[in-house]
Amino acid sequence: MTTLPATPAATRTDRPDEPDRRLPALGGFAPAVLRIELRRVLRNRRTLAFTLIMPGFFFLIFGLPQGGQTLDNGRPVTAYVMISLAVYAAMVATTSAGGAVATERALGWSRQLRLTPLRPTAYVATKLITAMALGLLAVVVEFLVGAAAGVRVPAYVWLLAGLAAWLGSLVFAAFGLFVGYLVPAENVMQFIGPILAVLAMFGGLFVPLEVLPDVLQQVAKFTPVYGVGELSRAPLTGAGVSMAAVANVAFWALVFGVGAARLFRRDTARV
Amino acid sequence: MTSTHPAVELDGLTKTFGAVTAVDGLSLRVQPGEVVAFLGPNGAGKTTTIDMLLGLARPDAGTVRLLGGTPDDAVARGRVAAVLQTGGLLKDLTVGETVQMTGHFYRHTRPTAEVLERAGIADIADRVVGRCSGGQQQRLRFALALLPDPDLMVLDEPTTGMDVEGRRDFWQALRRDARAGRTVIFATHYLDEADAYADRIVLVRQGRVVADGTTAEIKNLAAGRTVRATLPGADQAALAALPGVDAVEVRGDSVLVRTGDSDAIARHLLTRTTARDVEITSRNLEDAFLALTTEHTGA
DSSP: OOOOOOOOSOOGGGOTTOOOOSOOGGGGOOHHHHHHHHHHHHHOHHHHIIIIIHHHHHIIIIIGGGTTOBOTTSOBHHHHHHHHHHHHHHHHHHHHHHHHHHHHHHHTHHHHHTTSSOOHHHHHHHHHHHHHHHHHHHHHHHHHHHHHTTOOOOHHHHHHHHHHHHHHTHHHHHHHHHHHHHOOOTTTHHHHHHHHHHHHHHTTSSSOGGGSOHHHHHHHTTSTTHHHHHHHHHHHHOOOOOHHHHHHHHHHHHHHHHHHHHHHHHHHSOO | OOOOSOSEEEEEEEEEETTEEEEEEEEEEEOTTOEEEEEOOTTSSHHHHHHHHTTSSOOSEEEEEETTBOHHHHHHTTSEEEEOSSOOOOTTSBHHHHHHHHHTTSSSOOOHHHHHHHTTOGGGTTSBGGGSOHHHHHHHHHHHHHTTOOSEEEEESTTTTOOHHHHHHHHHHHHHHOOTTOEEEEEESOHHHHHHHOSEEEEEETTEEEEEEEHHHHHHHHSSEEEEEEOTTOOHHHHHTSTTEEEEEEETTEEEEEESOHHHHHHHHHHHSOOEEEEEEEOOHHHHHHHHHSOOOOO
16 A cells, blocks of 8 residues: 655645747747648739739730640640749749748847747748748749639649749748848838849740850850759759759759748848 | 745945946845846945846946846847836837837737826827926837737836926726736835835945845834933843833944834833933934935944
8 A cells, every 4th residue: 555645735825827838849830830831822912913813814915815726736826834933923922921920020029029939940840831821822823823714734744833933932932031121121122132133034934044145145045044944944944954954953952942941040140 | 826935136246437436245135026126326326226137237346146047048039128217218219119010029028008098108109208208208118018918027217307297197997907916016216105005125335235125114113212221231131121122233332222112211211220310302204214215434
């Protein structure tokens, strides 16, 4: 027979509503916050206009008139245009969502967050996932516009091209974060937008690279959109995945990822 | 409130920005349950001290302990919350969404509806933050600070920019909320706020604590009058022993007696000593504040 020691009288029963003072799970990362973040980006008319409406509109005015024309392998040119514009839509979407940290830093929200248990890495993870969700939506909307307008390709092309466009836009989520931590400005997209358009041009998203002068074609291979564009169109053109394209994506993902991480660490360091 | 640790322990805090010493060896201890006003003019180092207290800034020297732990730990566990001047809000969220979102960062919070109610903004929960007045945004910051039901609440000039009515409403909300045992520290440069809402006033000037006492004690610094006279070789102890004398200060040939009964002291000085040039001046809280918080020249 054992005797239990007397339990201390001063348990917490005197304050039954004593708050739970444990640390939050996952550094404060919460799916419910993602929902609010998504609602925010979908409420932003400017974001919607540039990521969902404009690329779809571009397809209707630049893609549709080429209906009936085919690529070398017999696939429709409209699909080529559609996939290119899906890449463009996704990169604008992820850049603007990542770049939102600039706004939040300018407004002082990131300082407010430092007074909560939210860990900076959980904050960045939320921004990244929000960016990728918006990027996925951008790809899906562009594909829906294409499908509704009569683009027909095998299922695996839809799937692989869509996945490549979407996953490739991770490079631009990192780019958005990089710029977001570089400049605290309330409307960072005002000056990133034109930069993205130029990069998209060099990535062959608006016109095929083959129509550019040879020098520009060579330069284009080293710009950040080139790899994503090539990889996304590969399932359609059947041209295969070139090492140059893969290396391009890996290089720029690394550059922007490391850049964003360094600036992020500088931002969260104490003064 | 089972902890026996002080709510706040600041020890020798120092912070310089270039050639400017913002906080200069500041030490302070606050016990659980105290409501403390951190009172001083602009530039006294209040905000810098609060930044270090909360772990937002790193001290050049000295240590900070909150509730027996580090500021980071107290923040992560929701034991300390703050309403800062510079903390921003997202303009595109509604008031309610801001509270909901912030609530998800904690392990445990009070219900959203409750903190909105307590902060007096339940009626504007659906309003977009960008359309809220400065006072409403400040009360939203207060609602966010209420979320974790903190043991320690820190407010940095919470009513700056509010009109008189807004200030009154804000303090009423804070007072309504002051649950037994919560420690509150607020920085202010309004004397009346310190007087009306604090149990204890800590006066700071040039990054140092220049006076620290209960509200009554600080007011006593200011109450009554000062009798000044020229009296070489004054017997400080004898003067201090006179009835009604609060303090005696000897500066060279001058003696300053702080007292509630200036007539009796003046009579004593003129009839029982060789004092001459007797002056009687009255002091009020404003004078005490100014005297304690502005730089002495000479002397």
